[in-house]
Amino acid sequence: MTTSASAPAAAPSTTAVAARTKGLRKEYGSTVAVDRVDLELPEGAVLGMLGPNGSGKTTTIRMLLGLVRPTQGEIELLGTPLPDGAEQALPHVGALVEGPGFHPFLSGRENLVRCAAFEPLLPKKQIKQAVEDALERVGLAQAAHRRFRGYSLGMKQRLGLAAALLVPRKLVVLDEPTNGLDPAGTREIRKIIAELHEQGSTVLVSSHLLSEVEATCTHVAVLHRGTVVAQGELTELLQAGGSALHVITPDVETALSALRQAKISARPLGDGLRVELAGTSAPQVIETLVKAGAGVYEATRWKTGLEELFARLTEAEEAERGMSAVDTLDGGAR
Amino acid sequence: MITRQLGSEVRWMLRRPRTLIGLFGLVLVPIVISFGIWTADGDGGGPGIAAILRGNGMVVPIFTLFLSLNLLLPLVASIWAADGLAGEAQHGTLRGLLVAPVSRVRLLFVKLFGLTAMSLFAVTLMAVVGIIAGTAFLGNDGMMTLSGTTLTTAEGLLRIAFFVVLVTFQMVAVGAVALAVSATTEHPLVVQAATMTSIIVFQVLGQFSSLDWLHPFLITTGFPGLVDVMRDPIPFDQISDSTLLAGCYLLIGTGLAAIRLVTKDS
Numbered sequence: 001m002t003t004s005a006s007a008p009a010a011a012p013s014t015t016a017v018a019a020r021t022k023g024l025r026k027e028y029g030s031t032v033a034v035d036r037v038d039l040e041l042p043e044g045a046v047l048g049m050l051g052p053n054g055s056g057k058t059t060t061i062r063m064l065l066g067l068v069r070p071t072q073g074e075i076e077l078l079g080t081p082l083p084d085g086a087e088q089a090l091p092h093v094g095a096l097v098e099g100p101g102f103h104p105f106l107s108g109r110e111n112l113v114r115c116a117a118f119e120p121l122l123p124k125k126q127i128k129q130a131v132e133d134a135l136e137r138v139g140l141a142q143a144a145h146r147r148f149r150g151y152s153l154g155m156k157q158r159l160g161l162a163a164a165l166l167v168p169r170k171l172v173v174l175d176e177p178t179n180g181l182d183p184a185g186t187r188e189i190r191k192i193i194a195e196l197h198e199q200g201s202t203v204l205v206s207s208h209l210l211s212e213v214e215a216t217c218t219h220v221a222v223l224h225r226g227t228v229v230a231q232g233e234l235t236e237l238l239q240a241g242g243s244a245l246h247v248i249t250p251d252v253e254t255a256l257s258a259l260r261q262a263k264i265s266a267r268p269l270g271d272g273l274r275v276e277l278a279g280t281s282a283p284q285v286i287e288t289l290v291k292a293g294a295g296v297y298e299a300t301r302w303k304t305g306l307e308e309l310f311a312r313l314t315e316a317e318e319a320e321r322g323m324s325a326v327d328t329l330d331g332g333a334r
Numbered sequence: 335m336i337t338r339q340l341g342s343e344v345r346w347m348l349r350r351p352r353t354l355i356g357l358f359g360l361v362l363v364p365i366v367i368s369f370g371i372w373t374a375d376g377d378g379g380g381p382g383i384a385a386i387l388r389g390n391g392m393v394v395p396i397f398t399l400f401l402s403l404n405l406l407l408p409l410v411a412s413i414w415a416a417d418g419l420a421g422e423a424q425h426g427t428l429r430g431l432l433v434a435p436v437s438r439v440r441l442l443f444v445k446l447f448g449l450t451a452m453s454l455f456a457v458t459l460m461a462v463v464g465i466i467a468g469t470a471f472l473g474n475d476g477m478m479t480l481s482g483t484t485l486t487t488a489e490g491l492l493r494i495a496f497f498v499v500l501v502t503f504q505m506v507a508v509g510a511v512a513l514a515v516s517a518t519t520e521h522p523l524v525v526q527a528a529t530m531t532s533i534i535v536f537q538v539l540g541q542f543s544s545l546d547w548l549h550p551f552l553i554t555t556g557f558p559g560l561v562d563v564m565r566d567p568i569p570f571d572q573i574s575d576s577t578l579l580a581g582c583y584l585l586i587g588t589g590l591a592a593i594r595l596v597t598k599d600s
Contacts, residue, residue, distance in 0.1 A: 065433050068599040090435035097433070101426020105351055117342035118434040124338055163430060 017076070018043045018171050018202035019064055024073035026059055033059045034226045037073070041171075041204055041219075046197050048213030048234070049206040050306075051223035052314060057206040058098055060223070061175050064204075065095055078170055091120040092170040096177055100160025104149035108140055108159050111148055115163045122167055134162040139188065153180030161192065172196055173204045178212060190216050214306045224314045237309060245282055245301060248272035251294040258292030259285070272298075336444075339436065343448040347414065353452070356410050360456055363406065364398040364464035368471035383480065383561055392477035392490040394468030395461040396564060399501045402460065403557050407453075407501065408508045408533045409526070414452055415512030416525035418445040419595070423520045428600055438595045445513060446506075446588060453505040454498075461498050465491075479566040497563045500577065504560070507553060507580035508533070510587030517594040553583050 017040055024037035034056040041047050051057050062068040064075060066086040075082040078089040102111040109131060116127045135141045138158040143151070151159065157180055164172055174193075178186045193216045196203050207213050213220060214234070221231035230237060249255050249272050259266045259275060264285060266275040275285050282299065289296050347353055371387050371394075383400065387393050399407075422428040431441060468474070477490030485493065512529040519525065536554040539545055549555045556576030562569050 062599075066435070067429055067432055069597070086435055087437055090433060093433065095433045097429055099426060101428075101430055103346070103425060103427060106346075106349060110349070114342055114346055115430055115434070117338050118431055118436050120335065120434070 016043050017041060018045075018078060019204070020076045021060070021064065022074040022076075024060065024063060024075065025071050026056075026063060026068065027071045032226060034063070034070075036227050037223075039064075039221055039228060039231065041202060043202055044197070044200055045219045046193060046203040046205065046217045047219040047221060048217035049204060049221050049223060050210065050213050050310060051206075051208065053208060055223040055314075056226040057223055058175055059226075061095075061097060061173055061204070061206060065093065065097065065173065066090065067097070087120075091167070093173060094164030094167070094169040094171070095173040095175075096157075096160040096164045097173070097175045099176075099179065100156045100163070102148045102156070102159060105147065107145050107147050108151065108155075108162075109135065109144040111159065112162060112166065116166055119167055130166050134166050137165060137192070138162045154182060154185050157181055158185070161189070165192075168199075169196075169201055171202045171204065175206045176208070177205060178207070178209065186212070210306050210310055220306070222310060222313050229313045230309070234306075238306065244277055245275040245285055245299055246272060247275055247285070247289065247296060248298040249289065249294050249296055254292055255289050255294035258288055258294065262288045264288065336440070339440075339444050340447050340451075343444050344451050347417075347448050347452050350417070352413065352417075356413065357456060357459060360402070360406065360410065360460050361463045363402055364394055364460055365467045367398055367401075368394050368464075368467040372471040383564060386478050386480065386564075387472065389473055389475065390478045391468030391470070391472040391474040392465065392487065392494070393564070394472065395464030395494050396497055396561070398460055398464045399457060399497060400557075400561055403501055403504060403560075404537065404554070405530075405533070407457070407505045409530060410456060411449065411453060411505045411509035412512040412526045412529035413522075414449050415445075415509045415516050415529070416522035418448065419513060419516035419591075420519050420525050421516075421522045423600060424522065432600060438598075439592060442513070442517075442588070442592055442595055446510065449509040449513070450502070450506050453509065454502045457498050457502045457505065461494055465494065480561075480564045481566040483566040485566065493563050497560065500560050500563070500573065503577060503584075504553070504557065504580045507583040507587070510584045510591070512587070514587045514590035514594065517591045517598065550579070553579055556580060 019039070019041040021037055021039045024034055024039070025032065026034045037056070037060055039060065049057050049060070059068065063070050064077065064082075066075075066077075066083045069083065077085065078092055080089045082089070102108075103114070106114065112131045112134060113127060116122055116131055122130055132141070135144045138161050140155060140158050140162060143155060148156070148159065157177065161174070161177060164174065174189075177189050181189065190212070193203055193205065197218075205213065205216065217234055219232065220234050220237055222229050246269070247255070252268050252273060255273055256266060256268065259273075262280075262284075264275060264280050265278070266273045268274075277285070282301070286296060286299055368391070383393065383397050387397060419428065422431070432438070436444070474487065475484075476487055477485040477493065479485060508529065511532075512525055515528045516522075516525045533554060536552040540549055540552055540555050556572075556579045559572030559576045562572050
């Protein structure tokens with residue numbers, strides 16, 4: 001699954017990035033909400049922004065949309081620097097930030113019409129059609145005449161998504177889009193994200209639900225305590241660092257001592273060993289084992305789940321919650 | 335683009351239940367006044383403009399607006415200003431507008447336009463209902479002025495139109511200052527409380543002659559002078575003073591709102 005056209009960070013790309021931040025910092029009074037955030041959102045990617053509550057996801061998104069002024073740092077959105085280029089870039093950006101905001105006394109349709117009136121890219125004649133299309137797309141056509149006040153949380157979320165999709169967008173930013181949705185609704189959101197991806201739009205999804213990100217994203221950025229602790233292609237991130245080999249062997253003792261001599265870290269696990277692949281490779285491990293006379297029945301690549309990666313990256317907080325991270329590590333193997 | 339934004343703003347304001355209730359309340363004022371004068375048969379009481387109300391239906395709109403300007407119209411203006419920025423921020427709709435994007439300066443212009451259009455509408459509505467109710471209850475035999483002369487109906491209507499413009503301007507000036515408060519908070523009630531408290535405090539301060547150095551700076555000081563439109567011929571000095579004062583409030587309010595809005599995190 002690894003695409004060869006990767007490593008966008010190294011390339012001196014000018015057009016291949018939909019959004020980029022450099023050294024972003026935001027202080028609210030004496031608290032630092034976000035610090036040293038260097039984010040890169042490749043064009044056409046679906047970037048999952050992951051982090052526990054309060055890790056700075058929403059603040060970063062709000063700065064990216066020009067809603068909040070960074071205390072420090074630079075932002076580039078669709079090729080223009082913010083905040084000066086906001087009027088140029090933002091028409092191409094659809095956003096659902098911090099939950100859907102609408103007027104309770106207007107119906108869903110009326111709310112969208114009001115949003116549409118302020119969309120620079122939408123000619124007046126097309127407003128009606130665009131609103132109906134957006135309602136249809138998020139499955140709200142039946143409830144469009146009802147007042148927003150009476151909407152369920154899921155319906156409100158859908159309306160927010162509809163507002164973000166009123167115009168074909170180059171970039172769609174969705175902050176916790178599946179909040180309050182039932183499983184069917186969540187699947188629909190994923191479908192919409194996949195559609196946007198197919199059409200070539202760039203998507204930025206923030207979430208604290210790991211499965212959601214793993215299912216829909218091509219890229220991941222992990223935020224923790226206001227900084228980006230990891231980012232890159234999802235497949236690469238999952239392979240990097242955390243990969244290990246699960247070796248099934250009856251001669252655990254022999255294998256362990258051989259590996260130890262070869263300075264390869266390993267520990268017994270179940271009916272075999274778990275061998276860390278840091279600084280070594282799978283063939284080397286197996287060669288070492290075979291030379292030492294340990295029978296290898298089976299060797300499987302231990303793919304790191306996003307959950308494990310996330311746990312490792314945000315370790316400090318996970319430690320407080322006891323063993324839950326370790327449990328998923330063992331349970332989620334293979 | 336701008337016209338459709340302005341149109342959307344006015345439609346949005348007109349759709350609000352509280353706007354409709356407010357307008358209904360405003361319309362009741364001239365009706366109640368006309369009815370009250372009509373039933374208070376006989377002594378025709380009161381000083382100044384109230385004294386010439388009897389048998390003089392054309393004065394009802396002027397008297398209504400004159401009364402309402404002290405409390406009711408500033409209240410309505412403050413509600414609109416409060417909903418315009420603080421209310422939108424509270425509902426999270428301000429973010430949507432800013433991301434659309436609407437530049438912050440233009441957004442303020444849209445809000446100020448909405449406030450002005452709705453103020454003009456409300457004041458005109460009160461005047462029209464005042465003319466109708468006044469004519470129905472008290473009769474219409476031209477317009478008697480405070481100077482004792484009588485104007486023709488056409489001239490009277492012109493005076494009423496002029497008064498409508500003057501009162502609207504005062505209302506917008508109050509609203510602009512309220513907008514400045516509105517840009518600083520997410521709580522519409524704070525805006526209304528701040529505005530109404532100021533108006534009342536200003537009126538109280540206006541009562542103390544020891545503070546007469548302060549009076550030229552209080553917008554409320556200018557309210558009574560507007561009634562000069564009912565004199566014949568119209569003496570313009572007080573009217574122009576009041577309007578100039580309101581203009582200062584409008585400029586300062588808009589300026590503060592713009593400064594706050596441009597640097598605001600939302």
